[in-house]
Amino acid sequence: MSNLYQYSVEERFLRYVQIDTQSDPFSESFPSTEKQKDLGRLLVEELLDLGLADAHMDDNGYVYATISSNTEREVPVICFCAHMDTSPDVSGTGVKPLVHRNYDGGDIVLPDDHQQVIRLNEHPYLQQKIGDDIITASGLTLLGADDKAGVAVIMDFAKILQAHPEIKHGAIRILFTPDEEVGRGVDKLDMQQLGASIGYTLDAGEAGSLEDENFSADSMTVSFNGVPAHPGSAKGKLVNALKVAAAFVHALPGESLAPEFTEGREGFVHPVHMTGTAEKASVQFILRDFDTAKLGEYAYMLQHLADEVVKSFPGATCSYTVKEQYRNMKEVLVNHPGIVRYAEEAILRAGGTVRRHPIRGGTDGARLSFMGLPCPNLFTGEMALHSKHEYVSVQDMQLSVHTLLELVQLWEKGE
Ligand SMILES: [Zn+2]
Structure with missing residues (x-):
């Protein structure tokens, strides 16, 4: 030919x-x-x-x-x-x-x-x-x-x-x-x-x-506010935002829904960046799936997880933003x-x-x-x-x- x-x-x-x-x-x-x-x-x-x-x-x-x-x-x-x-x-x-x-x-x-x-x-x-x-x-x-x-x-x-x-x-x-x-x-x-x-x-x-x-893609930022106090007199008062953020990352699904555990048509949530101080910390994610509706489910799951983690740190709060990347x-x-x-x-x-x-x-x-x-x-x-x-x-x-x-x-x- x-x-x-x-x-x-x-x-x-x-x-x-x-x-x-x-x-x-x-x-x-x-x-x-x-x-x-x-x-x-x-x-x-x-x-x-x-x-x-x-x-x-x-x-x-x-x-x-x-x-x-x-x-x-x-x-x-x-x-x-x-x-x-x-x-x-x-x-x-x-x-x-x-x-x-x-x-x-x-x-x-x-x-x-x-x-x-x-x-x-x-x-x-x-x-x-x-x-x-x-x-x-x-x-x-x-x-x-x-x-x-x-x-x-x-x-x-x-x-x-x-x-x-x-x-x-x-x-x-x-x-x-x-x-x-x-x-x-x-x-x-x-x-x-x-x-x-x-x-x-x-x-x-x-x-x-x-x-x-191709993937549909959103980015998401989950932010945590701790309770600040002078470390010299912090007993019973201070809540460290870095520790809240670390507990949140630790609570992410293990061995699934992550790039290192997925292939083909499976989607994932992937923490890509973390910043913070004892007072305020945030974790950035990318969310990916071939089914765009799933991105909303992933964001909801992360939000729910953050809410749960914060409960064990009285006084700490969390907030979220989601941005569309591509479809x-x-x-x-x-x-x-x-x-x-x-x-x-x-x-x-x-x-x-x-x-x-x-x-x-x-x-x-x-x-x-x-x-x-x-x-x-x-x-x-x-x-x-x-x-x-x-x-x-x-x-x-x-x-x-x-x-x-x-x-x-x-x-x-x-x-
Ligand atoms: Zn090329």
Whole structure:
């Protein structure tokens, strides 16, 4: 199947990863690092060369471009989105991508630091990639497949559509964003300018992956007030808020409802920060579940627990605040069943196997979904993210391009 098209995704990927686009969580500017625009400028140039005449980058570093419709039919405008920045966790300076042709199933020793070995037993997915061409970094940096694999896939897809006018499709909006890794990827996005009604982010891993569910998330602060008194004459009077807070944390459910005891679809409450003095102390939590209604139950449980603990410290009081963080995109996507159904069908038509798993975290796609652009996440092949062991299979990236080509044709036919 992969011989149907002349793929350029490998060659593009190898060039894009050599441009340093690391974002910076401590920066207050937008984008967080100017160097992200180096890749943005190159992409604009290449999009213009492909004939996408409106391709441009705005001041905030977002790249927009349109592939015009070539059909008479009414088709919703589809946005394909990937992020240009790489993780602040590992250096992205001087990335040297290496192609391991016809991967033989052995451990991959990275040449610039022999301590860095991508081991088959730690990366079982590689077992399924024997015979593929695997791209890695050289041992000193991350690779940046997250998310330059997504960028390269969308660029190749655009090139192939431009070269194959017989492939019928509606209008397509291409979007490349900065600063996804520091959680600000959609902060300055101009939805009006984007003008799309549905979207797909290209930022998931294993071939065939389709992610349409993520955690719903709240934060909660539980505060305790003690009873202050001079320690020299405190007998029978002082109630220490730190001890109340410690008793509360100690009373949390053991061996359940915590990140260290849950997986898959299980939710949790997780204390992440504690501050205080003898007079006043507080504990911050994050609450997570795929079912948003459960977050209210978790908050109620913590509140009840705090009330109970305070009873054994006469004079102490407690109070709570809950803040919404983000929501499960499924709540939006259920109202647009075609978005996921066509994606599944496209993966199959491209020759892949559909893999569905819920994301135990938030994504830009989830935020976009609640900003009016329902937006699940599709695979690119990127694996072992945010590490020096990051890798991607060329054949997975090609399958991703092929999937997008099938996907736009399904939307055009509207079956
Ligand atoms: Zn990513």
